[in-house]
Amino acid sequence: MKALAIIALCLIPGIASAQTVARKTVSLLAGASMGLVVHESGHLITGALFDAHPGTKPIRYAGIPFFAITHEPVTRQQEFVISSAGFWMQHVGTEWLLTARPHLRDESRPFLKGVLIFNLATSAMYAGAAIGRLGPPERDPLGMSRSLGRSGWPEPVIGALILAPALLDGYRYLKPDQRWAVWASRGVKAAFMALTLVAGRSGRPLP
């Protein structure tokens, strides 16, 4: 009996820590899911704003099933906004997180870290897709690149524009005292949004 009590006492901390890890993992995944919802809501809200009747359709790339946001044909400027809006929502979320909680790294906030990880990883993934010109034709960077300039901008340029704030925000998470990174990141994000002003001003309409 005494031996059982000793074994139980040894196991309880292990069980408790396993439960803590499980709870943190669930919170992290919930945060990442929230990040996805926020990103996609950007496309849906702007699509609805332009009366383009946004919806979803199932897609498959490299055997992986996913979904894409669809909408009716719009002007190139509107297309730029709809394609960019997922990143803009991410940027707003990340700015809020890193401004309200600059020392998030040292805090036990798995949900918020899940949101941040989703935002940075999604930007890195899209940047890679844009630079390598990979992925389904519905991908955001392609919609953005086709909406700029006389006959579209090179997609890798859009990839660099998506990657830069993600790298800077990752650096801010690790080194919150580096103010230059804060303003560099905000500057790139503002420039990204300002491209709306020149999008679709010239060149062919989207097919």
Ligand SMILES: [Zn+2]
């Ligand atoms: Zn998107």
